[in-house]
Amino acid sequence: MIKIEKRNDVPMALYFFTPFIAIILTILGGGIIFYILGFNPIEALKFYFITPISNLYGFSELLLKATPLCLIAIGLSFCFKSNNWNIGAEGQLTFGAIVGGGVALLFYNQEGFYILPLVIVAGAIGGMIFALIPAILKTYFNTNEILVSLMLVYVSKLLLDYLVVGPWSNPEGFNFPETRQFSDSSRMPLLFEGLRIHAGIFLALAAVMLSWFILYKTYLGFQIKVSGLSLKTAKYAGFKGKTMILVVFMISGACAGLAGVGEITGPIGQLHRMISPDYGFTAIIVAFLGRLNPFGIIFASLVVALTYLGAETAQIFLQIPKYTGQVFQGMILFFLLASDYLLFFKVKILNLKKNELRH
């Protein structure tokens, strides 16, 4: 007989262990789906999870994709920890890239050490401003931040589309929907010759360290965590709820903006329509898989980045559509949420004995 009991406290070891259960279940689930679709599951999974990182180039690509995911997820962890549902990071990334890219385009024919820092700061500010819209509407008009942040994703993408087709399109670009190439001074320095991994990874690592410090060593971090656990307690303690909402959205938007700038000044080098394969949405999964913990997020961003890479490899070798990456991403989150059940409930398997039956 199975008995289910509610736990009084969540065991911490299990809290950080269940993400691994989720990953294993996702791999098994993926194998089953590949089998149903008529592929050899072992071979398909090998193309998905091993081939992409079996050489140095692949490993650099993994870090390249993990960088924006990690940055955005770090920012989102501030929002999610305080119960603010910012799901529009994709829009904040796009708007950050627009503002940063705009600055880079101002200097398209100039060189100078000061250009890249300007572009990066502009991108962060852009993301921050864009994230302030849902935050201000939430604090002053009681508007649902989920819907507003999400609607703004579409608005920002359309704005980008308008800019690269219209006023910012490359005058010598034969009407392709893209801007001029940025000058070398607006590009992130590459770390190794021949690999695409760039200095943006240090931004992500800095964000990890900084967020750890803020969340665990400052009063602000304490306020954020308390508000997430219980709004009533936070109010009773006299925390300024409105300011906190604005702050967590600004942090989150700045991180997403940085991720956007990292993409356009890193591997892309100009603005065009496709600057992000939905990193802003996928980072939500990264944040949860990393348990909203800065170091957990590093690990989670690598795992989720692998689903992007694996999807590309599987498309090349097995002609499976690239979108399968999203199947894996969705499954990871499903299994993670499902395994959370074990955190809150104890599942006991009891041997039925006569005296127990009498009770």
Add this chain to the structure above:
Amino acid sequence: MSLDISFIGILIGSIMASSVPLILAASGELITERSGVLNLGVEGMMIIGAISGFALMVITDNLFIAIVGSMLSGVIISLIFGFLTQSLLTNHVATGLALTIFGIGLSAMLGKNFVGIPGKEFPILFSSLKESIPFFGPILFGHSIVLYFAFALPFLTNYFLKKTKLGLVVRAVGDSPVSASNQGINVILVRYCCILYGGAMCGLAGAYLSLIYTPQWIENMTAGRGWIALALVVFATWSPIKVLIGALIFGGITILQLHMQAIGFRIPVQFLSALPYLMTIIVLVVISRDSRKIKLNTPTSLGRIFYKEK
């Protein structure tokens, strides 16, 4: 282009057609939300409905099977959401997001072999009347049966919620699950049913796109309509009739934007395309600032996890 009366009739007809997926998905989600469950997976369920409807049409060559199958596929995929949120008590927002991401991925995977296959003509009703009556013809006649169903649905939903006992049960479960449970109502079961119903309607909305509106399969063809449907439910303050009005406004903007492009209106296309999203935000602000207005119909326990100690 002259704006004569028959052209306006055709225009209204096309606005109605473009609002159908929004009406279907939003009406389904409305019932789900009225039972206290927030399912952000509308986009994912719609796209699954779109591919299963189209695939079934190609395989069986039977439109009836395709339509019913798309609804069933919506039910199956929403069952994942139901099981997670109701039986495993997971967070509604995160689970719904996972459903959308998963659905978009799965649909592309399933749809791989269906890209580029031409669709089949969907039968329309009263096609002779459409041509013979000016103005009213293209508005009232010559549509698919799904459109007529969609336009009846908000009224049926309204009747269901306000006049039937079951509707009362759904509202009770959404507003006060604890009291409902004390009255002997199986809260979890009611919520499961509402989630599955929402899934069926989203599946149908998707199939409308791939079988009737633009009869073919294109990856990611729902293009954000699921999110607009979600916004519509809030826009309508959880009232079915207002869902219909809202869907027509959004459909109207979509169609107007196409026509303005055609007549060379001097506003960039992208700004017009952004209008529905900006409108949603503005409406959200207007209705949300008056907390009494938004609380009137808002299911009190929306998005909260209900757990009954056994």
